[in-house]
Amino acid sequence: MSDVRRVLRENSLSLGFGALFLLTLVGQAFAGVADLNDQRVSDGLDPISLGRFLTSSSFAVDVMENWQSEYLQFFLYVFATVWLVQRGSAESKKLEEIGPESDEKQRVGAHAKRDSPPSVQAGGWRTAVFSRSLGLLMGTLFLLTWASSSVAGWAAFNSNQLGSHEDPVTWLGYVGHADFWNRTLQNWQSEMLAVGSMAIFSVYLRQRGSPESKPVGASHAVTGQTG
């Protein structure tokens, strides 16, 4: 197997989803500009170009409000699964392992191995930060994308306000407005539903070969196994 094929195969999960992300984002751009222009033409306004749409608040808010909720989902899932468990779920750790677990199990401090990451071997604050780095990154990305969502949503809202011959509002005014919370909560609720469903469905259902599922023959009562 050539080096290129080997790299592609060994990274197919991230590369595959990266490609799907780009394809769907491009699809969203084309569908979004067509939808917006349908609306503008029916309002007696000129259609706008794809380039103008891509730098518009309308496109930005549609992208950002989805990104923020996805990062919230993973941030909560990474943190919540330290403490919350589901008997029989492939998405849960074992019931007796609730909490941050021992240094031995986590291979930190005196239990660090020779191949442990440098931040683990360093000890002190570097290990403390690295021990939470996945959740911290997801939480940070959530806050940044949520903030961006509020700014893009504010711009889109004010554009609609002016189109309706109403005064624009301040950013604080928008963050307290029903439009912002409607956009935010409609995305959050779907993420909570998806996580909760997955936790329960993986108790009773299987997907052969998937690490998101227990082995097909595993008992419904077995918790924390992946196949």
Next chain:
Amino acid sequence: MSTRNGPCAAAFIGAAALFVSGCGSLSADEVQSVAASFAGAEDDPAARCQMLTANVVEALVQDAGASCEIAIQDLPVGSGDVTSVEVWGEEAQARLTDDTVFLTRTAQGWRITAAACRPQGADLPYACRLEGA
């Protein structure tokens, strides 16, 4: 005169706030110029009519039963100085000392979508004597 530009929403992570004041000063200048020209054309109704969007002209002619140039003279369109401009995406608002006008970006540049507007209170649209159907 104060100007306010909507964020250039290409700004995604983090940098979004930087764009609130950064993008669109060119648009604000254009809006300010069109609004000032519209207000200043008090004695040139034909010029004012050319600055309206097509659907505003259509609504005006239909309502008045007269040409745009004649009908627009009967409306209390402001002629004062532009005191502030707000641009958000394809839409804009210009406040005059004696009126508030709304504009939209068209292929021919910024055009007036409403004028002779009076505020009706918070969260309510302006009542505009000149606007599209």
